[in-house]
Amino acid sequence: MKRKILLYVLLFVSITLRGNVYFKHLGKTDGLSQISVISICQDELGRMWFGTLEGLSCYDGNSMTVYKPSQDSVRSFLGNNVDNLVSDKQGNLFFISDYALVRYDLRKEQFSLLKQRANCLHVHNQEVWAAIRDSVFKWDRQKEEFAFIYQLSVKKYITYLYVDDNECVWLGTTDGLYRVDNLDNPAPVCVIPKVNVLSLYRDTKGKMWVAAFRQGMYTIENGISQQFVDEQNFLLSNNDIRCFVEDDEGSIWVGTFNGLNKIDTLGNVSCYKKDTQPGSLKHSSIFSLCKDSQGTIWVGTYYGGVQYFNPQVDIFTHYSEGVGRKDCLSFFFVGNMVEDKRGDVWICTEGGGLNYLHRDSRQFTHYLTDEKSVSPLFSNLKCIEYDEGRDCLYIGTHKQGFFCFDITARKVVYHTEKMGKSLSKIILRGDSLYILSGDGLYVKDLKQETMGYLYPSIRETHRAGSSFLIDSKDYIWIAQHDQLVRINMKMPEEKYIYKYNERGLGKFQVLNIVEYTDGTLYFGTYGAGLYVFNPAENSFKQCSIFDIRYCYNLSVIQGDYLAVSCEKGLLVYHPKTQEMKMIDAENQLHLSAINDGCGLLSCSDGEVFVGGTSGMASFMSHSLFNPSPRYNLYFSSLFVNDKLVSCETSDRILETALPFADQINLEYNENNILDFSRFDLTD
Known part of the structure; x- marks a missing residue:
C-alpha cells in the first residue's frame, strides 16, 4: 500500500500588526x-x-x-x-x-x-x-x-x-x-x-x-x-x-x-x-x-x-501616549469619554485634543491639535456629550468655551463663549442641552438656537460647579465647592440646599453623581469617600466600602455594578449583593494614577474604559469575576535560632529539601520561623 504525504510550506510576509498584551x-x-x-x-x-x-x-x-x-x-x-x-x-x-x-x-x-x-x-x-x-x-x-x-x-x-x-x-x-x-x-x-x-x-x-x-x-x-x-x-x-x-x-x-x-x-x-x-x-x-x-x-x-x-x-488593555501613532493616544491625561452609535469611542484629553478610537481595529485618530488643520485648535477638553440624532459631539473646554464637532464631516461646526469659557459637564435631553460652566448652569435649545441660564431667578445656579445630574424623578442636582443644590425641574420653586458637613454629608466637595438602576443616588467626594442619598429622611449616609476617600468618577456598568474610580484604582461594587473588587491602578490597569478629571465610560457591549494620568485602560465587565486559577502553597525556607537551615547544613534538621519534607526534627530549645511561598502571578 502506498503512503500518501501531502504537505504545504507556509509562506511568510513581514507584518506590523500590534496586539494589546501588556508584558x-x-x-x-x-x-x-x-x-x-x-x-x-x-x-x-x-x-x-x-x-x-x-x-x-x-x-x-x-x-x-x-x-x-x-x-x-x-x-x-x-x-x-x-x-x-x-x-x-x-x-x-x-x-x-x-x-x-x-x-x-x-x-x-x-x-x-x-x-x-x-x-x-x-x-x-x-x-x-x-x-x-x-x-x-x-x-x-x-x-x-x-x-x-x-x-x-x-x-x-x-x-x-x-x-x-x-x-x-x-x-x-x-x-x-x-x-x-x-x-x-x-x-x-x-x-x-x-x-x-x-x-x-x-x-x-x-x-x-x-x-x-x-x-x-x-x-x-x-x-x-x-x-x-x-x-x-x-x-x-x-x-x-x-x-x-x-x-x-x-x-x-x-x-x-x-x-x-x-x-x-x-x-x-x-x-x-x-x-x-x-x-x-x-x-x-x-x-x-x-x-x-x-x-x-x-x-x-x-x-x-x-x-x-x-x-x-x-x-486589561492599556493605551499609552504616542504622538503621530495610530495605536496610541495623543496625550497622556485622559478625560471624559462617550460612545457613538457605531460603538466607537470619543475621548477628551487635557492637552492633546480630541481622540477617536475605532474599536474594531483599536486604531486612533487625533483631532483638533494639528496646527496644519483648517479646524481650530482645542487641546484641553473637559467634558463631552453625544447627540445620536444629529451624529455630533458637544464638547466643553478649559478656557476656550464650547463647540460642536460634526462626526460625519469631521469638523467643528460652531463655537460660542456665551456661557463661560471653562465647562464642567454637558447633558443632552431631547433638544435641550444643559451646560455647567464657570458661570453657572445654562440650557441651549437646539431647535430654537437660543441659550441662557436654566433658572435666571435662582441665584444658586449662577455659580461654578464640579458636576450635575438630572435624575429619573426630574430633579437636577448641582455639586458646588461648598454645597449641593437640588431643584425640582417641574416646579423650580421646590429647592433644597445641602451644605457640606450637614445632614450626614461629609465636609468635602462632591465631584460626581450617579443614579443606580433602582433610582438610588450615589455621590463621590474629594476626601470623604462615597455617599448614598436617603430620600425618606432627606439625608445622606457614607458607604464604608474598601476604605476609599477620593471618588473621581462614577458609572453604572454591565451587571448592575457600580464603578468608582478612586485613589487606589477602580472599585467595582454591587450594592445589592455586596460583591466587590478593587482593580489596582498600577498593577492591573497599568496606569500610574487616576485623578480628578479622569474619565470613566461603560459601553453598550460591556467594555469599560478608564482614563488615567498616563493613558487609558479598558476591560470587558463580564470578565472581572472569573474564577482565579489555582496555585501551590508550600514552605520555602526555615530559620532555626536565626540561622537558615537546609538539607545541606550540618545540623541534620532537614533530611530533604523543605518543600518536600514530611517532618522537621527540632530540639526543645530550637526556635523556628517558616516562610511560605505561593506562586500566583494572577492577582
Missing part, C-alpha cells in the same frame, strides 16, 4: 542570572526555571535563586549555557549545559553530571526523553540513568524530539522530519524531507507545528494512513521560527527572530515587538516559550530577559 518583565534587577533566556520550564511546586547563557535561575513568584557555574559539581555545575530545561514533576530537573547532560535533584538540592552528551530533551507524561546523536533514550528512575530506546535507521543527527499522546515519536533532524509510530517495529516515516528542524509542538487539536531553521514554519494535520496535510498559510513577522506554545484560549504563540506572533483560533495574526511603549517586549528576538499551570505565558528573549502575561487573567 510584565523579569531582568537583572529581579535577580535573573543573565538576560538571554534560552529555555524555560516549571517544576511541580509551581516555580519557574530559566536557562540563560550564564547559568540557571529559579523564580518562586517573590524572589530569584541563581545557580552559576562552579567547580563544586554538587551545589552547581560546570557549564554556562543552560538549554533544554525539562521537569519530570517527580522531583527532577534535566537540562543541557555546554552539551553536557545535567540532572538537578530538587529534594536533595544537588546537581549531578550524567555520562551522556545529549542533543535535546523532551518530557511526556512525566517521562524524560533524550536524543544523543542519532539515538533516543529514556530516563530510568530505578537505575537513575538514561536507557537506550531507539536508533534512527537513516543515521541523521537528531535536533529535536517530541512524543505525542499516541506514543508516536517525532524526530527532527538536520535533514528532515521523521515519525516513528511503533518503537517495537521502528520504521521511520519521512514527513518533511531536507529541512533542519529547530522545534516541534503539538496543540490540543492534534496539529503539529514545525519550525525549520530559516525556512519558515510547517503545520501538519496527522490524518489516517499516515497522511499529513496542512490547513492554512499565515503571515508572520519573520521567517526564522524558534518556538511555539498554545494558550488556554486555543491561540498559538510563535516565537521568531524578530517578534512574537499570536495566531488566534480564527487564523488572525497579531505581532509583538520591542517598543518604547509601556508593557512592550524588551527585545524582539524570542528564544523560548512556556505555559505554566495557571495559563501564564512565559517568553524568553535574546538580551531582553523574561516577559510574562496571562491571556485569560490579564483582561
Whole structure:
C-alpha cells in the first residue's frame, strides 16, 4: 500500500500588526542570572526555571535563586549555557549545559553530571526523553540513568524530539522530519524531507507545528494512513521560527527572530515587538516559550530577559501616549469619554485634543491639535456629550468655551463663549442641552438656537460647579465647592440646599453623581469617600466600602455594578449583593494614577474604559469575576535560632529539601520561623 504525504510550506510576509498584551518583565534587577533566556520550564511546586547563557535561575513568584557555574559539581555545575530545561514533576530537573547532560535533584538540592552528551530533551507524561546523536533514550528512575530506546535507521543527527499522546515519536533532524509510530517495529516515516528542524509542538487539536531553521514554519494535520496535510498559510513577522506554545484560549504563540506572533483560533495574526511603549517586549528576538499551570505565558528573549502575561487573567488593555501613532493616544491625561452609535469611542484629553478610537481595529485618530488643520485648535477638553440624532459631539473646554464637532464631516461646526469659557459637564435631553460652566448652569435649545441660564431667578445656579445630574424623578442636582443644590425641574420653586458637613454629608466637595438602576443616588467626594442619598429622611449616609476617600468618577456598568474610580484604582461594587473588587491602578490597569478629571465610560457591549494620568485602560465587565486559577502553597525556607537551615547544613534538621519534607526534627530549645511561598502571578 502506498503512503500518501501531502504537505504545504507556509509562506511568510513581514507584518506590523500590534496586539494589546501588556508584558510584565523579569531582568537583572529581579535577580535573573543573565538576560538571554534560552529555555524555560516549571517544576511541580509551581516555580519557574530559566536557562540563560550564564547559568540557571529559579523564580518562586517573590524572589530569584541563581545557580552559576562552579567547580563544586554538587551545589552547581560546570557549564554556562543552560538549554533544554525539562521537569519530570517527580522531583527532577534535566537540562543541557555546554552539551553536557545535567540532572538537578530538587529534594536533595544537588546537581549531578550524567555520562551522556545529549542533543535535546523532551518530557511526556512525566517521562524524560533524550536524543544523543542519532539515538533516543529514556530516563530510568530505578537505575537513575538514561536507557537506550531507539536508533534512527537513516543515521541523521537528531535536533529535536517530541512524543505525542499516541506514543508516536517525532524526530527532527538536520535533514528532515521523521515519525516513528511503533518503537517495537521502528520504521521511520519521512514527513518533511531536507529541512533542519529547530522545534516541534503539538496543540490540543492534534496539529503539529514545525519550525525549520530559516525556512519558515510547517503545520501538519496527522490524518489516517499516515497522511499529513496542512490547513492554512499565515503571515508572520519573520521567517526564522524558534518556538511555539498554545494558550488556554486555543491561540498559538510563535516565537521568531524578530517578534512574537499570536495566531488566534480564527487564523488572525497579531505581532509583538520591542517598543518604547509601556508593557512592550524588551527585545524582539524570542528564544523560548512556556505555559505554566495557571495559563501564564512565559517568553524568553535574546538580551531582553523574561516577559510574562496571562491571556485569560490579564483582561486589561492599556493605551499609552504616542504622538503621530495610530495605536496610541495623543496625550497622556485622559478625560471624559462617550460612545457613538457605531460603538466607537470619543475621548477628551487635557492637552492633546480630541481622540477617536475605532474599536474594531483599536486604531486612533487625533483631532483638533494639528496646527496644519483648517479646524481650530482645542487641546484641553473637559467634558463631552453625544447627540445620536444629529451624529455630533458637544464638547466643553478649559478656557476656550464650547463647540460642536460634526462626526460625519469631521469638523467643528460652531463655537460660542456665551456661557463661560471653562465647562464642567454637558447633558443632552431631547433638544435641550444643559451646560455647567464657570458661570453657572445654562440650557441651549437646539431647535430654537437660543441659550441662557436654566433658572435666571435662582441665584444658586449662577455659580461654578464640579458636576450635575438630572435624575429619573426630574430633579437636577448641582455639586458646588461648598454645597449641593437640588431643584425640582417641574416646579423650580421646590429647592433644597445641602451644605457640606450637614445632614450626614461629609465636609468635602462632591465631584460626581450617579443614579443606580433602582433610582438610588450615589455621590463621590474629594476626601470623604462615597455617599448614598436617603430620600425618606432627606439625608445622606457614607458607604464604608474598601476604605476609599477620593471618588473621581462614577458609572453604572454591565451587571448592575457600580464603578468608582478612586485613589487606589477602580472599585467595582454591587450594592445589592455586596460583591466587590478593587482593580489596582498600577498593577492591573497599568496606569500610574487616576485623578480628578479622569474619565470613566461603560459601553453598550460591556467594555469599560478608564482614563488615567498616563493613558487609558479598558476591560470587558463580564470578565472581572472569573474564577482565579489555582496555585501551590508550600514552605520555602526555615530559620532555626536565626540561622537558615537546609538539607545541606550540618545540623541534620532537614533530611530533604523543605518543600518536600514530611517532618522537621527540632530540639526543645530550637526556635523556628517558616516562610511560605505561593506562586500566583494572577492577582
